[in-house]
Amino acid sequence: DAGVIQSPRHEVTEMGQEVTLRCKPISGHNSLFWYRQTMMRGLELLIYFNNNVPIDDSGMPEDRFSAKMPNASFSTLKIQPSEPRDSAVYFCASASSGETQYFGPGTRLLVL
Amino acid sequence: AQSVSQHNHHVILSEAASLELGCNYSYGGTVNLFWYVQYPGQHLQLLLKYFSGDPLVKGIKGFEAEFIKSKFSFNLRKPSVQWSDTAEYFCAVNAGYNQGGKLIFGQGTELSVKP
Numbered sequence: 168d169a170g171v172i173q174s175p176r177h178e179v180t181e182m183g184q185e186v187t188l189r190c191k192p193i194s195g196h197n198s199l200f201w202y203r204q205t206m207m208r209g210l211e212l213l214i215y216f217n218n219n220v221p222i223d224d225s226g227m228p229e230d231r232f233s234a235k236m237p238n239a240s241f242s243t244l245k246i247q248p249s250e251p252r253d254s255a256v257y258f259c260a261s262a263s264s265g266e267t268q269y270f271g272p273g274t275r276l277l278v279l
Numbered sequence: 280a281q282s283v284s285q286h287n288h289h290v291i292l293s294e295a296a297s298l299e300l301g302c303n304y305s306y307g308g309t310v311n312l313f314w315y316v317q318y319p320g321q322h323l324q325l326l327l328k329y330f331s332g333d334p335l336v337k338g339i340k341g342f343e344a345e346f347i348k349s350k351f352s353f354n355l356r357k358p359s360v361q362w363s364d365t366a367e368y369f370c371a372v373n374a375g376y377n378q379g380g381k382l383i384f385g386q387g388t389e390l391s392v393k394p
Contacts, residue, residue: 198380210323210369210384223381258322262380267313270323 169193171271173259179277185247188274191240192261200268201234201244202258210258216242249278281306283372285385292360293393300355300388302370311373312353313382314344318366326368329353340364362394 172191180186192199200215214224216236224234231250236242246253254277260268286301304310311330315323327338334346344355353370370385 200380200382209386212381212384215381217380260323264380266380267325267328268380268382269325270315272322 171259171261171269173257173271173274175274176272177275177277179279180249181279182250183248184278185245186249186253186276186278188244188246188257188259188276190242190244190259190271192242192259193269194240196261196263196269197239198262198264198268199236199242200260200262201242202260202270203255204258204273205255213244249276251278254278281372281383283370283383283385285368285370285388287388288386289389289391291391291393294362295359296392298355298357298360298364298390300368300370300390302353302355302385303351304353304370304372304383305351306372312344312346313371313373314338314342314353314355315369315371316366317369317387323369326355360390360392362392364390365392366390 174189197218201213202210203213204210213226214234215222219236232246234244256273256275258273259271262268283304313328314326316326317323326342327336327344329336329346337343342357344353346353367387367389369387371382373382
């Protein structure tokens with residue numbers, strides 16, 4: 168299996184632009200998680216889905232952030248408009264029915 | 280609310296020294312426990328996990344952890360560290376089936392091993 172796939176791996180954008188991060192979970196996994204990692208705040212859970220349905224989005228920082236999972240093999244995390252404080256590494260992880268989470272390689276986002 | 284506390288923010292050891300990283304959690308019910316490792320510039324990888332059974336679990340690369348329910352602890356150990364163990368280590372808890380797989384992570388412990 169290819170593991171969790173994320174794209175892009177690196178993204179540099181200017182403040183105010185829309186950013187879309189993509190994730191393909193491991194085939195057969197029914198849970199998907201979006202995390203953000205920064206030096207200041209560590210690893211934070213933003214949102215997670217079970218069977219394509221958002222279960223807990225309490226970690227989403229504000230309305231500028233949105234996430235979708237239109238099908239079992241694809242999810243997006245969108246930031247619109249982006250701000251410099253959104254600069255971080257964004258990880259996607261997937262799991263099967265509450266079992267071990269497997270992380271993707273992450274997207275390193277820099278907002279100038 | 281559930282929480283996970285890792286005792287040390289940064290640990291510095293020489294090669295061949297023994298390692299123990301502390302992890303405590305706050306939840307009184309059934310838990311699944313994990314240790315993840317993040318090598319510099321990489322993503323989190325599973326080191327070991329405890330779901331049930333023998334409270335002493337062995338993971339990859341010579342790591343082990345012991346679940347002590349009475350102490351709400353899941354400390355990570357390795358008898359002899361190597362320079363290649365330099366990384367950040369995260370303890371995590373999946374507390375309760377109603378959480379649907381949500382993990383609560385500790386703040387991480389950065390391990391630096393001097394050659």
